[in-house]
C-alpha cells in the first residue's frame with residue numbers, strides 16, 4: 001500500500017488532508033463543547049465559535065492578507081465556526097474608514113480566498129452583515145486612544161471619513177464625540193434594505209456557510225429597536241414595540257428570501273444597560289431589554305427568519321453601566337444570563353452565549369446547564385488562537401490537531 005501525504009481534494013493549492021477535521025473530538029469523554037451541532041443542515045464540528053472581530057484593516061472595504069492570516073489561523077486551530085467581522089453593506093455604513101465591506105463585486109474575491117481556505121481546513125465560516133448607523137465614520141480604536149479624552153472620535157473627510165453622510169432612525173447622536181446623524185427617510189431605508197439583499201447575493205456566490213445579521217452594539221438595527229435611539233413618530237418607531245421592530249424584521253425577511261437553505265444568525269444586544277428598568281409601571285418601554293428581545297425573537301421564529309440568536313449586550317447608550325462588577329471588573333460570563341433567559345423562553349431555539357468567556361470548564365458548564373448551545377469567544381481567541389486544543393486538554397479529552405501541529409499536542 002502506498003503511503004501518500006494526501007491532499008485536500010479540490011483545493012487551489014496542496015494542503016495535507018486532516019482526517020477527521022481539526023478540532024473534532026477523538027478520544028476521552030466527549031464534553032458538550034466538542035459535540036457537533038447541526039444548524040439548518042450545516043454541521044459544526046464543535047461548539048466553540050470565533051466571535052466577529054473588526055480588524056480596521058480593510059482596503060476600501062476589501063479584505064487583505066491580514067484577514068487571510070487572522071482568519072486562517074483560527075481555521076487551522078480547530079474552531080467550530082468563524083464569523084468574519086462586521087461587514088458593511090454600503091460604504092457609509094462602515095464603523096471606521098478601514099472596515100470591511102460587501103457593497104461591490106470586487107470585494108468578493110479576497111473573501112472567497114479566505115472561505116475556500118477555511119473549507120480546506122474543515123472549518124465553517126460566516127460573515128456578519130452590518131450597518132453602523134449613527135456610529136459610523138469613527139476612528140479605529142488605537143487612533144481613538146491617541147486623540148485623548150474629551151475630543152471628537154469622528155473621522156473627518158480628510159481622514160477618509162464621511163461625517164456629513166451619517167443617518168439613523170432619529171437625529172440623535174450617540175454622544176457628543178460622535179457624528180450628528182440625519183433621520184432616515186423611507187427612501188433611505190429602502191436603499192439600505194436593498195443593499196443588504198445585494199450583499200447576501202454576494203455571500204451566496206462567495207460560499208459562506210452562514211450569515212449573521214448584526215442587530216447589536218448600538219449599530220443601525222439596534223438603533224431601530226431601542227426606544228432610546230428611535231423616537232420616530234411614523235410606523236417605524238416610537239413607543240410602539242411593533243413599530244420599532246418593523247424595519248429590522250423587514251430586512252431579515254428579505255435576507256431570508258434570498259438566503260433560503262443556510263443558517264441565518266442574529267446577534268442582538270439583550271439590554272441597553274441604561275439606568276432604570278426596561279419598562280415603566282404604566283407599561284411604557286423605557287429602554288431596550290431582554291423582555292423585548294424575547295418578543296422580537298418570538299416574531300423572528302414565527303416568520304422563520306432566524307436559526308441562531310447570539311446574545312450580546314450594550315453599545316447603544318453612552319452612559320451605559322454594565323454589570324455586575326466585582327473589584328472594578330465586569331464579572332466573567334456577565335451576558336450569559338441573557339442567553340439563559342432566551343433559551344428558557346424559546347427552548348427549541350439555538351442560542352449562543354458570548355462575553356468574557358475564557359475558562360474552558362466554565363464554558364463547558366454553560367452548555368451542560370442548558371444556558372446556551374454554543375459559546376463564542378473574541379478576546380480569548382486573540383490571546384490564544386489555540387484555545388480549542390487547550391480547552392480539550394483542560395477538559396481531559398483529545399481532539400484532532402492539524403497534522404502539521406500534532407507534535408505540539410502529544
Ligand SMILES: Cc1cc2nc3c(=O)[nH]c(=O)nc-3n(C[C@H](O)[C@H](O)[C@H](O)COP(=O)(O)O)c2cc1C
Nearest residue numbers: 051052053054085086354355356357377378379380
Ligand atoms: C477586536 C475586537 C473587534 C470586535 N468587532 C466586533 C464586530 O465586528 N462585530 C461584533 O458583533 N462584535 C465585535 N466585537 C465584540 C466581540 O465579538 C465580543 O462580543 C466581545 O468582545 C465579548 O467577547 P469576549 O469577551 O470573548 O471578547 C469585537 C471585539 C473585539 C475584541
